Amino acid sequence: MAGESASPARESRAWDRNPILKVDHLSMRFGGLVAVNDVSFVAGRGEVTAVIGPNGAGKTTVFNCITGFYKPSTGRLALFHGGPATDAEVDGVTASGLAWGKSEAGALYLLERLPDHKVASWARVARTFQNIRLFSGMTILENLLVAQHMSLTTSGLLNPAAILNLPSWQRKQKGAVDRALYWLNKIGLVDRADDPAGDLPYGDQRRLEIARAMCTDPVLLCLDEPAAGLNPRESAALNELLLSIRREHQASILLIEHDMSVVMEISDHVVVLEYGSKIADGTPDEVRNDPRVIASYLGVEDEEEAVAVVEAGA
Amino acid sequence: MAPVSGSDLADVPDPSPVPAEKPRGPERTSAVAGAFKDALVSGLLTALLFLPLVGFRASESSTGSLVLTYRFGLVAIFAGIVMVGRFLLMVTVWNPNRPPRRVSTTPGVMARLGALASPAVKPVFFSFAILYPFLSILLAGGLSPSRYWVDLGIYVLTYVMLGWGLNIVVGLAGLLDLGYVAFYAVGAYTFALLSTSVPINDFFAGTLGDDFWTAWAFWICLPLSGILAAMWGVILGFPVLRLRGDYLAIVTLAFGEIIRLVLINWVSLTNGGAGISSIPPITFFGVPFDSSETGFASIFGLEFNSMHRMFFLYFVILGLAALTAVVTIRLRKMPVGRAWEALREDEIACRSLGINTTLTKLTAFATGAMFGGFAGAFFAVRIRFVSPESFTFMESAVILAIVVLGGMGSQMGVAGAAILLIGGMELLRNLSFLKADFLFGSDFDPSLYRMLIFGFAMVAVMVWRPRGLVSSRMPTIFLKERKAVSGSLVKEGHG
Amino acid sequence: MDVFLQQLINGLTLGSIYGLIAIGYTMVFGIIGMVNFAHGDVFMVSAFIALICVLLLTTVVGLSSIFLILAITLVVAMLFTGLVSWTIERVAYRPLRGSFRLAPMISAIGMSILLSNFVQVAQGPRNKPLPPMVTEVIVIRETNGYEVTLAYKQIIIMVVTAVLLAGFWYLVKKTPLGRAQRACEQDRKMAALLGVNVDQTIALTFVIGAALAAVAGVMYLMYYGVVNFADGFVPGVKAFTAAVLGGIGSLPGAVLGGILIGLIETFWSAYFSIEYKDVAAFSILVVTLIFLPQGLLGRPEVEKV
């Protein structure tokens, strides 16, 4: 296997041993602007992977490529269901020209070949947005039901059982409401289930967006700056939510974050971008002590001062 | 110069009663003085605006060439009306010294009233709709005199149904369709062409009896019309539904026009501008409404009256409209309906949740088109004549205006708007009392002003209530309590 | 070949008229992202104003110099049409700015209905024919009795279009007004914060668009010698097609699109079928929007997520 040829230090990484997403040489150009430049990294299964970097580093663009909203200029984005696929299997699917294939462990998807909605429905990658995108004129409960569209329409968009409101359909719908209630309990918004989503305070909207993404039952959850604009209390609640998602739902999390306290506390693996390129990749401890990260990400020349800032944040 | 010489212009609404921003400095002049100045300016502006096209008129002289006639008096009258109106408004409603109206985030009074009344509105509306023909008989004093009112009811209900159909596309899915009339046309022509087709008639004459096709054409073609219109919805919708809002609007408009132009020019199929006539009339499920032995009247032991068919038409369109409403209500509670509304709220979020937005839009487009097709077939069997003239862009604009004026998404609002607009336009047709000598004289034609007033009302209503009559939205499901969502939170979609 | 040449001349003339109207669509769309549905009817109103003005000058004032008549008519039509468009923006669109996105669109449709019916009521429903104004033609070549002609009025149309376009081009590209316009296009809030008078800029955009439509209206009247209250809709849609084809938001695009639409229409009528010439125009609109939504000279639009 290709892993064998890697250095022993890399071999020991949990994310290399059991990846869920492999980003290979991803580049994204907008006209002359290179927003993402040859970025490769791996997100481990069951882990929280944080992508950090200054504004405009290309983090959101990486997310948009992963979730199919942008078609990357070059690069491969392989997502594994069940367990990691071998490099040979990935190459096989790449050569086949198809967007997905079976692997020994389960299935693998080449996300750059899937349109956005299929990234969500087939590859089961869910996401939130940097600028919250809730269905603000629909109630909170409705938001969570729309998220279960896929599982509710397995027998077609115009399912006769649904049109006639047969008991089989009512049971199915009840299951969806129960699932929504489960998530409402988790984010503490059961009492507001019948209120429009647009009426919620900002922090609640952020958590509702995460709950909505989780209602699609994803294997990979991509969160774009979930803690942006939250106060410390809300931020702590968010950490709690994310950790419990990882614990109880076996979802892997890919996270863009500015708040170093969140990053240090909950992530297993940190990838640092700057000007579209990756400048560091490792455990939170490694990254926090990486002089390049300190100098560039924090924008501080003096290295020691930077370390102090980081540690105060953590 | 000659005073008013054209008498056919008298009631043009003034187009400029909007306050200009006033600098709100501390040295604000008194309200009355300011109002006076404003009134003067708007009066002057009106005079200038009206001068070229109202002050002068290019009339045909006896030799055929154009000569000018002058109507400066008329311009002065309008300017005066605007001036006085503006002044009165400035010292009352738009008075800058009046305390500003409080801004609330809760639903407005109208919305709350609507929410309170809504459980009662629907049953009342439907009972009234069912009783309406009987009421018309009572009030008009007999079966035959009620013809006008029943006919008006049929006419209004057709637009209620069209409004409900378009509401699926525009109000729920948020897709701006300016070519809805195309599907209405497809439905009407499907029925017209099939029911008058000689080969089909001969085919059935050989197998099921001579009268079979005339008797059953409508009932067989009705579903076909809907299905065909839906198919056209898919064919037209598929390439264009990725377009953003305004572009979608224009493309649908273009499609509507293309279909109309093809109907005009494809003479061998559609008989061109002359249209298709002698479409067989509606039957009571195979029983004709005629005075024969086997007619509706003799079978049911009634005295023959041509109003029976009218009555039946009324209940058919009521049934079709009710079908539209019931199907829409059901679909809204299904995943596909929720996806429509989610699409209107945020298309990108929909895609991130795995919703195939193209397919979802297509279902909305096709469902709306299908009801348009049903309505078209009904139109053809009611008038028994179709021609491209009935399917102009104006028709689409009227239906769209009904949906938007109703408050997009609200069925009761749309029904109310249809009654107001279509009923109102119909009333304008009957303003013959204005022809009295002491008013405008006998050569005054009130129906000319119908569309003028209609256009003016469209603008005025938009400026007054951009979100329509019923702006709040009812959730499709609730846990404890169904609360109306304030219109300010509901998005209007991409187009 | 001769037919081709003749159609080329006719197409360019027609295209100039479409291009002039298209600029109004493109500028308004650029600055407030709205399809000004009433623009076609504003064009029709301008043609009527021109008609009245010409009648006034010929029958009442008794002018006989055709160029003086045209020049005065142009100025009068531009002024009054600008005023009409300014009022429309003020009354029907400005109160709706920033509200519900469909509202201005519906308001514009209402305005379009209002304008055409207003003219119908005020001036009557019949065609208004003028005696032919400029009838001289230049015969470019003649073979077997088929003359390829270039009418003086075609020359006038093309020259006036070119000169006025250059003028407005300068206005929009090189003056503070143009800068303010582009600022509003980019970000209206920011422009307002930086001291751009947004309301005034938008109003002026409407006035300029209407003035150019008025030029088109005068040319239309001179070229066809007849106008009707319903003449706004189809030229309006074609001009909009031109704006889209050229790339909405782009001024040179609007002119290019206009000329292309004019050429396509005349060639289609000459070589295929005259009945389907409007179908051809509408089909181009559909095909462009589907396959080339950014138009020939427009910038492609990337959806921001």
Ligand SMILES: Nc1ncnc2c1ncn2[C@@H]1O[C@H](COP(=O)(O)OP(=O)(O)O)[C@@H](O)[C@H]1O
């Ligand atoms: N749709 C787009 N079109 C053009 N440029 C874009 C687009 N999306 C992002 N960019 C550019 O790519 C760069 C990276 O942006 P982004 O990924 O949003 O950064 P981050 O999320 O790290 O702050 C920025 O310079 C941004 O302007």
Ligand SMILES: [Mg+2]
């Ligand atoms: Mg970002």
